[in-house]
Amino acid sequence: MDIGVNGSWQGRIRRRSEKQAEQFRRRYQREHRLYHAIREDAADILQSSNFRKTRQHVQHGTMTVNSHCMDVAKCSLSLSEKLAKLHIRCNRRELIRGALLHDYFLYDWHDKDHVQIHNLHGFYHPGIALKNASAEYRLTPRERDIIKKHMWPLTVVPPMCREAWIVTVADKWCSTLETLRLRHGHGAIRYLTGSTGEE
Numbered sequence: 001m002d003i004g005v006n007g008s009w010q011g012r013i014r015r016r017s018e019k020q021a022e023q024f025r026r027r028y029q030r031e032h033r034l035y036h037a038i039r040e041d042a043a044d045i046l047q048s049s050n051f052r053k054t055r056q057h058v059q060h061g062t063m064t065v066n067s068h069c070m071d072v073a074k075c076s077l078s079l080s081e082k083l084a085k086l087h088i089r090c091n092r093r094e095l096i097r098g099a100l101l102h103d104y105f106l107y108d109w110h111d112k113d114h115v116q117i118h119n120l121h122g123f124y125h126p127g128i129a130l131k132n133a134s135a136e137y138r139l140t141p142r143e144r145d146i147i148k149k150h151m152w153p154l155t156v157v158p159p160m161c162r163e164a165w166i167v168t169v170a171d172k173w174c175s176t177l178e179t180l181r182l183r184h185g186h187g188a189i190r191y192l193t194g195s196t197g198e199e
Contacts, residue, residue, distance in 0.1 A: 034074040038100070041093040042073075045100050050136065053106065063178040065103050073099035075170035080163075088162065091142060095163040098146025101137070102167055104129040126151050 038046070045051050054065035063071075076099045080090050105125040130147045133139060139147075146167045149159040159165045 030078075031074070034077050035070075037077060037092070038070070038073050038096050041096045042100050045097060045137070048136065050106060050132070051100070051104075054104075057107065059103065059175075059178065065105075068174060068178065069100050069103055071174045072102065072167060072170045075174055076163075076166050079166050079170060083162075083166070090162045090166065094140055094142040094146070095166060097137075097139075098143040098163060099167045099170065101133040101139075101143065102126075102129060102147050102150045102171060104133045104147070106132055126155060 051066070054069065055067075057065045059065045059068040073096050076095055077092070080092065080095055083090070103125065105128040126148050130139075130144060133147055134144075137143075142161050142163050145160050145164040149155050149157065149164050150168050150171050152158050152168055159168055
């Protein structure tokens with residue numbers, strides 16, 4: 001049996017495993033750094049009861065709204081860091097906060113009670129998210145633009161700032177991965193509110 005010029009098949013597996021371990025380590029460090037940046041600029045949002053309730057609703061596939069918004073914020077941060085290398089800068093705090101609140105509609109759009117909204121959810125939810133976010137947070141004009149225009153071209157009027165364009169692109173990317181089930185979530189966490197489960 002020919003084992004190749006560079007040694008045994010066990011050696012190739014070991015090198016491949018070391019390479020995979022290094023890739024995993026780099027990916028973990030990147031995720032950790034992005035999460036801490038998000039926590040630094042948006043701790044109040046992450047700790048709010050309404051934002052935590054978004055764990056109860058599925059967005060695309062098995063991904064919850066909460067996980068989707070976190071992924072969009074991380075992807076937006078990554079894109080902004082790449083653009084910064086090209087000397088295209090943006091406001092990190094407003095980017096993060098807008099990304100976390102872009103789908104702050106606070107209902108399950110798959111639920112039969114929202115069947116009318118479900119049919120046109122893509123058109124209506126940015127306005128609902130903006131209304132909910134404005135009621136809880138003092139939003140900047142950029143954050144408002146991010147939330148209101150992230151569904152462009154469905155919103156007709158395009159985003160007016162870099163941060164909104166970045167979140168729009170990140171949202172499309174994350175949504176595509178989730179819809180095609182290339183990125184999986186854990187599914188919605190259902191909380192029992194005073195129910196015994198018996199009928």
